[in-house]
Amino acid sequence: MKHRKLLIATGFALAAVTAMGAAAQGIPYAKVADMLYRVMSADREVYTRLVVQRLTVDEEILTASEHFEDEAALPLPAQMFRFGAETVMDNTEDFSYALLSLDPINSNNGPVTELEREGLQFVAENPDENFYGEEELGGERYFAAVYADRAVAEACIECHNNHRDSPRTGLEVGDVMGGVVIRIRLD
Numbered sequence: 452m453k454h455r456k457l458l459i460a461t462g463f464a465l466a467a468v469t470a471m472g473a474a475a476q477g478i479p480y481a482k483v484a485d486m487l488y489r490v491m492s493a494d495r496e497v498y499t500r501l502v503v504q505r506l507t508v509d510e511e512i513l514t515a516s517e518h519f520e521d522e523a524a525l526p527l528p529a530q531m532f533r534f535g536a537e538t539v540m541d542n543t544e545d546f547s548y549a550l551l552s553l554d555p556i557n558s559n560n561g562p563v564t565e566l567e568r569e570g571l572q573f574v575a576e577n578p579d580e581n582f583y584g585e586e587e588l589g590g591e592r593y594f595a596a597v598y599a600d601r602a603v604a605e606a607c608i609e610c611h612n613n614h615r616d617s618p619r620t621g622l623e624v625g626d627v628m629g630g631v632v633i634r635i636r637l638d
């Protein structure tokens with residue numbers, strides 16, 4: 452028993468030393484962006500599956516709608532994602548993120564900077580790769596990463612192809628619909 456405790460204590464000490472080493476060397480920006488991306492995609496997927504899909508399709512208790520306030524409905528996953536991004540923006544300038552597209556339903560979700568345009572184009576042509584780069588905005592330098600956002604379900608293309616504000620109508624399942632852009636301020 453004593454032996455086990457010692458082993459556990461050693462394990463903790465080793466983990467602490469390893470963590471300190473990582474902090475001293477610094478985690479590469481691309482890895483930080485990848486980790487942030489994992490968290491935000493997991494939240495979007497869980498909201499889609501456990502809230503939207505369950506309550507609208509499985510239980511048929513509620514609907515999900517872009518006009519959720521007027522219709523007492525659930526916000527769409529893309530809207531939840533944007534509200535999260537806006538909340539982060541209210542609280543820190545260290546990083547920001549957005550779900551963008553070259554053909555957005557909401558014109559505010561179109562690319563603004565050259566890097567955003569280039570990154571969205573890159574992931575559209577190379578859906579299995581991520582795009583990494585740096586840019587200067589308002590006198591500050593940023594690391595930026597772009598991740599492909601694909602039509603993973605029929606519902607994605609059904610809604611986007613038929614939405615009156617969508618500039619793109621021939622989407623098919625598997626197509627890249629846009630990308631998540633993550634920006635980290637470089638000191």
Ligand code: HEC
Nearest residue numbers: 517529550551552555556557560601602606607610628629
């Ligand atoms: C019921 C309709 C609906 C469904 C289903 C839907 N979307 Fe959207 N999507 C929207 C609306 C509306 C917006 C604009 C939200 C906003 O105001 O930011 C949007 C925004 C987006 C954007 C940002 C660019 C833009 O068009 O404004 C991407 C990328 C996107 N959706 C991908 C997806 C993917 C991938 C799926 C499936 C997993 C999906 N959408 C499912 C309606 C839908």
